Amino acid sequence: MSDVTANPLLSVRGLTLDIPLASGTLHAVRGIDFDLHRGETLCIVGESGSGKSLTSLAVMGLLEKNIKRSATRMDFDGMELTRASKRQMRALRGDRIAMIFQEPMTSLNPAYTIGDQLIEALRLHRRVSRDKARARAVELLEKVGITAAASRLGQYPHQLSGGLRQRVVIAMALMCEPELIIADEPTTALDVTIQAQILRLLVDLTKEMNVAMILITHDLGVVARVADNVGVMYAGELVETGPAASVFGKPLHPYTRGLLRCIPQPGKTARGADLGTIPGIVPSLMGDVQGCAFRTRCPHAVDACREAIPERGEPPHEFLCVHPDGARAAEGEPA
Amino acid sequence: MTAPVLELRNVAKTYSVKQGIFGKPKPLKAVNDVSLTLGRGEVLGLVGESGCGKSTLAKILLGLEQPTSGQVLVDGEQIVGQDRLALARRIQPIFQDPYSSLNPRKTIADIVSLPLLVHGVGDAKSRAKSVREMLELVGLPARVLNTYPSQMSGGQRQRVAIARALIMHPEIVICDEPTSALDVSVQSQILNLLNDLREEFGLTYLFISHDLAVVEHLATRVAVMYLGRIVEEAEVGALFDAPRHPYARALLNSVLTPDPSLGVPDTQLGAAYPNPIAPPSGCHFHPRCPFAQAECQTKAPRPVPRDAGMVECHLHDPESAMYRPDFTV
Numbered sequence: 001m002s003d004v005t006a007n008p009l010l011s012v013r014g015l016t017l018d019i020p021l022a023s024g025t026l027h028a029v030r031g032i033d034f035d036l037h038r039g040e041t042l043c044i045v046g047e048s049g050s051g052k053s054l055t056s057l058a059v060m061g062l063l064e065k066n067i068k069r070s071a072t073r074m075d076f077d078g079m080e081l082t083r084a085s086k087r088q089m090r091a092l093r094g095d096r097i098a099m100i101f102q103e104p105m106t107s108l109n110p111a112y113t114i115g116d117q118l119i120e121a122l123r124l125h126r127r128v129s130r131d132k133a134r135a136r137a138v139e140l141l142e143k144v145g146i147t148a149a150a151s152r153l154g155q156y157p158h159q160l161s162g163g164l165r166q167r168v169v170i171a172m173a174l175m176c177e178p179e180l181i182i183a184d185e186p187t188t189a190l191d192v193t194i195q196a197q198i199l200r201l202l203v204d205l206t207k208e209m210n211v212a213m214i215l216i217t218h219d220l221g222v223v224a225r226v227a228d229n230v231g232v233m234y235a236g237e238l239v240e241t242g243p244a245a246s247v248f249g250k251p252l253h254p255y256t257r258g259l260l261r262c263i264p265q266p267g268k269t270a271r272g273a274d275l276g277t278i279p280g281i282v283p284s285l286m287g288d289v290q291g292c293a294f295r296t297r298c299p300h301a302v303d304a305c306r307e308a309i310p311e312r313g314e315p316p317h318e319f320l321c322v323h324p325d326g327a328r329a330a331e332g333e334p335a
Numbered sequence: 336m337t338a339p340v341l342e343l344r345n346v347a348k349t350y351s352v353k354q355g356i357f358g359k360p361k362p363l364k365a366v367n368d369v370s371l372t373l374g375r376g377e378v379l380g381l382v383g384e385s386g387c388g389k390s391t392l393a394k395i396l397l398g399l400e401q402p403t404s405g406q407v408l409v410d411g412e413q414i415v416g417q418d419r420l421a422l423a424r425r426i427q428p429i430f431q432d433p434y435s436s437l438n439p440r441k442t443i444a445d446i447v448s449l450p451l452l453v454h455g456v457g458d459a460k461s462r463a464k465s466v467r468e469m470l471e472l473v474g475l476p477a478r479v480l481n482t483y484p485s486q487m488s489g490g491q492r493q494r495v496a497i498a499r500a501l502i503m504h505p506e507i508v509i510c511d512e513p514t515s516a517l518d519v520s521v522q523s524q525i526l527n528l529l530n531d532l533r534e535e536f537g538l539t540y541l542f543i544s545h546d547l548a549v550v551e552h553l554a555t556r557v558a559v560m561y562l563g564r565i566v567e568e569a570e571v572g573a574l575f576d577a578p579r580h581p582y583a584r585a586l587l588n589s590v591l592t593p594d595p596s597l598g599v600p601d602t603q604l605g606a607a608y609p610n611p612i613a614p615p616s617g618c619h620f621h622p623r624c625p626f627a628q629a630e631c632q633t634k635a636p637r638p639v640p641r642d643a644g645m646v647e648c649h650l651h652d653p654e655s656a657m658y659r660p661d662f663t664v
Contacts, residue, residue: 047518048489161608162385191384192545193602196589200599218518221548221591225599244595262523264552266592271552271571272530275523281488 008035009179009212010059014072017054017063017236027285028054028067030236036229038179039210041203043223043244045259046233049282052216055233056182059214060097061089077179095125098173102185104165108157114141114168115153121175140171144201163194170201174209181206184216199226220263224248229316232256235293236285242317250333252312252319252326255294257333292320300327339408340539341373341396341507346405348391352612361612365391366402367563370638373556375506378533378540380554380571382547382586384608388563389543393509396541398422409507424454427500431512433492437484443470444480447498454503469498472535473528490521494528501532511543526553547590551575556644559583562611562619569644579646579662581624618649626650630657 017029029051036042046052057063059074061081074081076097081089093099101107109117118137119130128136134153141149144167157165166186173181183202187195203226206213215226223230227244232253240253251257261276269275280297283289292298295305304322312326313319319326325335348366353359365388373379381389394400396407398419407414409425427450430436437446444466451462467477473494484492493513500508510529514522530553533540544550550557551571558568559580567580578584589602604623609615615622621631630649638645639652649655650662 047520163608191608192547192589193384193585193604196591196600196602197604199591200601203599219591220519220593224593224595225591225597227595248593248595259519260593262519263593264526264548266548266551266575266590269552274527274530275552277524277527278520 006037008075009038009077010034010036010214011073011075012059012071013074014070015055015058015074016070017051017058018068018070019066020068021286024286027289028236029058030285030289032231032233032236032238034231034238034241036180036212036214038212039207040228041206041213041215041226042229042231043215043217043227044231044233044238045217045220045223047218047282049235050233051236052233053184056184056214056216060093060099060182061086062093091125094121095176096178097180097182098176098178100166100169100173100181100183100186102188104162104169104189105157107169108165110157113154113156114160118153118168118172118175121172125176136175137171140174141168143174143205144168144171145197146171162190163198166190166194166198167201170198170205174205177209178211181211181213182216183213185218186215187222188217188219195222202226220259232259235282235289237293237320239294239321240317240319242313242319246317250317250328252317252328253294253321254298254300254327254331256319257326257328257331258297292322300330338374338411339372340375340410341371341541342406342408342411343369343371344406344408345370346392346395346402346407348388348395348400349403354612363612364563364614365611366395368405369560369563369565371558371565371568373507373539373541375539376533376537377556378542378554380550380557381541381543381560382545382550382557383560384545386608386611387560389560390511392560393428393511393541393543396426396507396509397428398426420454423450423505424503425505426507426509427503427505428509428511429493429496429500429513432516433489433496434484434516436496437492439484442481442483443475443487443495446484446495447502450499450503456503465502466498469502472501472532473498474524488521489517490524493517493521493525497525497528497532501536501538504536505538507539507541509541509543512545513542514549515544515546522549529553547586548592559586562609562614564619564647565638565645566620566648567644567646569642569646573642573644579641579651580620580648581626581650582620585623618647628657630655 013033014031015029016031019026019028044052058069063069071082119133122133122136138149141152146152146167187198230244230247231238232240234255240256258278278297283293283296291306292309295301309320311318312321346366346369350363350365351360352363383389395402414422447466448462475494514525542554554571557571557574558565561582567583578587585602585604588600603625617633618631618636621627636647636649638647649657650659652658
């Protein structure tokens with residue numbers, strides 16, 4: 001279980017990512033804050049272009065060179081990541097912070113066997129013999145549910161199915177017993193049945209090994225089932241954050257409620273009935289962005305939405321909106 | 336059900352797959368003896384894991400692949416071997432990825448009017464008029480006529496793809512994962528649009544998707560496909576409320592509804608999807624089935640009709656020793 005009274009493993013304040021382009025500056029991520037404790041899973045959910053993947057890359061120090069990162073604090077277990085050297089970041093990545101990406105075919109090297117890649121992941125960071133690393137690889141492949149693990153070590157990525165490949169990627173992420181796993185859409189390329197298996201595996205392993213996880217996804221179903229805490233991201237801001245039960249039980253930001261109405265919910269949405277929609281498009285984040293970025297699509301927008309938006313709600317469930325109740329009453333939702 | 340607009344009778348497609356340079360070609364039964372009937376105005380949701388043959392079936396219906404055996408009938412008329420142009424008037428596709436299914440060098444007006452041009456419908460003026468009307472129907476402003484796909488968002492592109500599919504007023508539209516490349520807020524707009532257009536034009540959809548929540552929402556009937564075979568077919572309510580085939584149940588179980596009080600479900604599908612070149616003996620599903628018995632390993636189940644649908648499982652076959660009439664998984 002996560003211990004919220006202890007210091008967070010990762011604490012981010014005011015993370016801002018600017019991309020200078022020929023036509024101006026694109027404010028991709030605009031001052032976001034979040035904390036993550038050991039053993040806890042934070043899901044960041046948002047649509048394409050909301051900045052959720054860039055956020056995860058920023059934590060890992062894997063941003064493209066042209067992207068300007070600034071933050072008042074990015075503390076990983078006492079280490080200030082904004083001041084860490086490239087060398088220190090390299091030592092962290094794959095060791096204490098592990099990554100799982102969406103497409104398992106591109107995150108594995110097609111020219112090396114599974115075994116070589118798993119063993120390298122460990123020996124890059126730890127002084128262990130090849131035999132010991134090999135034994136650890138077999139142990140982890142078994143842990144992620146791969147049968148005949150020892151014989152798999154000699155296989156190449158193309159010889160495995162998508163689900164198996166993603167299991168290998170997870171095993172690789174676990175080789176050095178990381179404290180933080182950042183998973184960016186880890187199941188988006190997989191079938192629903194395999195998705196459920198992989199997510200179950202991730203949930204079980206993170207709980208068992210007390211690993212913190214940031215899971216980036218666009219799928220609200222995944223978020224609801226996996227997250228301890230949720231961050232809803234829109235146009236480079238976390239517009240609503242809080243415990244999963246609270247955010248799904250009583251969504252406060254109009255955007256969160258809009259998203260939930262867009263997906264057919266078996267048992268709740270009548271078959272064939274019209275689904276909710278969010279009219280309009282995501283605004284451009286070029287140049288100065290003032291006020292609430294969602295106001296152009298929000299049915300409750302008022303003049304005050306152009307000004308600075310106050311932070312509302314009671315910690316840990318907070319949101320950004322000019323309406324004290326996030327316009328829940330206006331939509332006939334219980335207070 | 337009204338008179339069937341689309342009927343598949345024992346359709347099969349077998350590919351010959353070579354393994355290695357000196358390997359003997361082996362048959363891969365991508366579609367294996369599939370029979371389906373679809374009434375006018377119905378939406379048949381076709382679900383199953385990747386590699387189960389969904390897309391091959393779609394290609395056969397579009398005339399892009401010829402079936403190895405079996406018949407495909409539109410309005411009672413056999414279409415296999417028919418002229419592709421004649422077929423295209425009646426059956427049109429909407430594909431998954433609106434980024435690759437639209438020609439980046441053509442304007443929206445060119446893209447949407449191309450079917451009319453190919454079929455020699457009307458003159459330039461009447462074609463331009465039809466295009467404008469169609470764009471309005473799919474919710475695109477007339478100013479997009481002279482823009483290019485790269486200037487549009489994913490949702491707008493998918494609207495263009497829908498306009499192109501409908502401009503010839505086809506009877507049947509094959510929607511192959513039409514919303515899986517889109518964001519949820521855009522997905523719901525496209526699903527609403529597809530539903531409205533179906534009512535307006537009396538269209539019949541074959542809706543292929545891996546998102547079962549979407550299928551439940553849009554479909555009137557559902558067919559569950561596994562290793563080239565339809566293992567269960569039923570009216571949408573019957574299938575989602577009481578799935579009969581263990582595989583259908585496993586698929587439904589793996590749907591992640593946004594309910595934080597539930598964890599990630601256990602699908603109980605231990606083993607991975609089998610190799611279609613060497614399918615398991617007997618019932619193809621038995622290695623992954625929690626209810627499998629000895630009979631399942633040796634004997635393939637036969638299709639058994641069940642309340643306006645069918646299921647292929649020994650548990651539902653009155654002639655099987657495993658028969659359990661009250662079995663809903």
